Amino acid sequence: MSQIGFDNEKYLRMQSEHIRERIEKFGGKLYLEFGGKLFDDFHASRVLPGFQPDSKLKMLLQIKERVEIVMAINAADIEKNKLRSDLGITYDMDVIRLIDCFRTIGLYVGSVVLTRFNGQATAVAFQKRLESLGVRVYRHYTIEGYPSDVAKIVSDEGYGKNEYIATTKELVVVTAPGPGSGKMAVCLSQLYHENKHGHKAGYAKFETFPIWNLPLKHPVNLAYEAATADLNDVNMIDPFHLEAYGETTVNYNRDVEIFPVVTAMLENILGECPYKSPTDMGVNMAGNCIVDDEIAKDASRQEILRRYYAALCDKRKGLISEETVLKLKILMKKAGITVNDRAVMAPALQKAALTGLPAAAIQLRDGRIVTGKTSELLGASSALLLNALKALAGIDDDIHLISPVIIEPIQHLKTDHLGNRNPCLHTDETLIALSICAATDEKAELAMQQLDKLIGCEVHSSVILSAVDEKVFKRLGVNLTCEPSYK
Numbered sequence: 001m002s003q004i005g006f007d008n009e010k011y012l013r014m015q016s017e018h019i020r021e022r023i024e025k026f027g028g029k030l031y032l033e034f035g036g037k038l039f040d041d042f043h044a045s046r047v048l049p050g051f052q053p054d055s056k057l058k059m060l061l062q063i064k065e066r067v068e069i070v071m072a073i074n075a076a077d078i079e080k081n082k083l084r085s086d087l088g089i090t091y092d093m094d095v096i097r098l099i100d101c102f103r104t105i106g107l108y109v110g111s112v113v114l115t116r117f118n119g120q121a122t123a124v125a126f127q128k129r130l131e132s133l134g135v136r137v138y139r140h141y142t143i144e145g146y147p148s149d150v151a152k153i154v155s156d157e158g159y160g161k162n163e164y165i166a167t168t169k170e171l172v173v174v175t176a177p178g179p180g181s182g183k184m185a186v187c188l189s190q191l192y193h194e195n196k197h198g199h200k201a202g203y204a205k206f207e208t209f210p211i212w213n214l215p216l217k218h219p220v221n222l223a224y225e226a227a228t229a230d231l232n233d234v235n236m237i238d239p240f241h242l243e244a245y246g247e248t249t250v251n252y253n254r255d256v257e258i259f260p261v262v263t264a265m266l267e268n269i270l271g272e273c274p275y276k277s278p279t280d281m282g283v284n285m286a287g288n289c290i291v292d293d294e295i296a297k298d299a300s301r302q303e304i305l306r307r308y309y310a311a312l313c314d315k316r317k318g319l320i321s322e323e324t325v326l327k328l329k330i331l332m333k334k335a336g337i338t339v340n341d342r343a344v345m346a347p348a349l350q351k352a353a354l355t356g357l358p359a360a361a362i363q364l365r366d367g368r369i370v371t372g373k374t375s376e377l378l379g380a381s382s383a384l385l386l387n388a389l390k391a392l393a394g395i396d397d398d399i400h401l402i403s404p405v406i407i408e409p410i411q412h413l414k415t416d417h418l419g420n421r422n423p424c425l426h427t428d429e430t431l432i433a434l435s436i437c438a439a440t441d442e443k444a445e446l447a448m449q450q451l452d453k454l455i456g457c458e459v460h461s462s463v464i465l466s467a468v469d470e471k472v473f474k475r476l477g478v479n480l481t482c483e484p485s486y487k
Helices: 008-025 042-047 055-061 075-079 091-104 121-132 183-196 219-227 239-245 253-270 293-316 322-335 345-355 380-393 404-417 427-437 442-448 467-475
Strands: 030-034 067-074 108-117 136-141 171-175 202-206 235-237 250-252 359-363 369-373 458-461 479-482
Touching: 008 030, 008 055, 008 202, 030 183, 042 219, 042 293, 067 075, 067 091, 067 183, 075 091, 075 108, 075 121, 091 108, 091 121, 108 121, 108 183, 121 136, 136 183, 171 183, 183 202, 183 253, 202 253, 219 235, 219 293, 219 322, 235 253, 239 253, 250 253, 293 322, 293 479, 345 359, 345 369, 345 458, 359 380, 369 380, 380 427, 380 442, 380 458, 380 467, 404 427, 427 442, 427 467, 467 479
Parallel strands: 030 171, 030 202, 067 108, 067 171, 108 136, 458 479
Antiparallel strands: 235 250, 359 369, 359 458
16 A cells, blocks of 8 residues: 555656647637646545645646636536535635635636526625625526537627636636536637637646546546546547547547537637647646556556445435446446455444444555444544554554543533533544543554554445544545445
């Protein structure tokens, strides 16, 4: 575990060079669609071990005086409170978070655009909130016949109805809190309006996944399909690239579907389209920076399994349909894996069967598997956390890091004063108690020093965890899966 399969420094060099080349290709203004996440790209760091979550951000900082950021968010996602699963916050809240993050590091955020706006009340309220914070907001509307009716889309009845986003920098980066936000449509709409204003402008795409020069069924590309299973995205051979160059490359259905629109737009602006395929539009160099393919494959297979378990739990909660789960089962079959390939699954279920109570298991970086069970004092997740820290610190398993004398008053507070039915300590309460003990106990202090070693470890729970425990595991950098059942 914790092996490196991706050369991040090489990636930064190659990617920066190719982005600069694309900027120079267009003389006036370049709209650069940034797929995925500008930073906090935890999916990429999980499937490409060695990839740093802030790699794309580092590249932009090298040319920040030329960069303006436009945030796109689908109004329908605001309406349904869509969550960014890796952070556990809604897309609209993440937009505000990202704006603050960008500004803090010196990147200029010019505006936010509400895509597919149809008068949603929650979107209107979000616009008012942003404007009260001094952020400019624009509206782009749903276009009937999109993306097949090119003539209507590229007209005053299509993109022409969208509000023109006023920008001041030569490189406009269009990004979003997650997939399906309409970033490409924003770029193309802007190109239409720039042309109407008599301005030269170009378009390029920076999408990490799918990786165009990896096979269609490579686990890294399958993991991307798993991550977007609820969007019905499908990886496919780029037919335009195959026809133009006789070379097989991988793209995904939305880019292939929209390519005729892109071609029509660029022909309208430049007189001819500089791209012969969706693959041509991209600048992604990630595939050239994988230094150990087997490590990337193994990491991606685990990501597919994590997405599958997440979908099972979401279905149990009534958040998604059976269709998404079935799609993930198909992807697992393509990747040649089953749930038995998740090493922490069987130990967690075995411990739960043995005790008759919820249990959990963690795989440490060195491959060791540690389990935790429910007791009168601690929940299974709390017990697992303490057992893992003891294993990492070389502390005997029989030693109590937290004395019952400390745990019992906390339980008394929870049940007798705060109205909590479950007296067992959650993970956040356990860590606070452990930190208190660390002030006077050397072993507890030694255990606290191991927390950073949990980053990237795999955990499986025999039941769906509370929101508190899920959040703590995420903050610790642990990759969590749960059985789709409640205690």
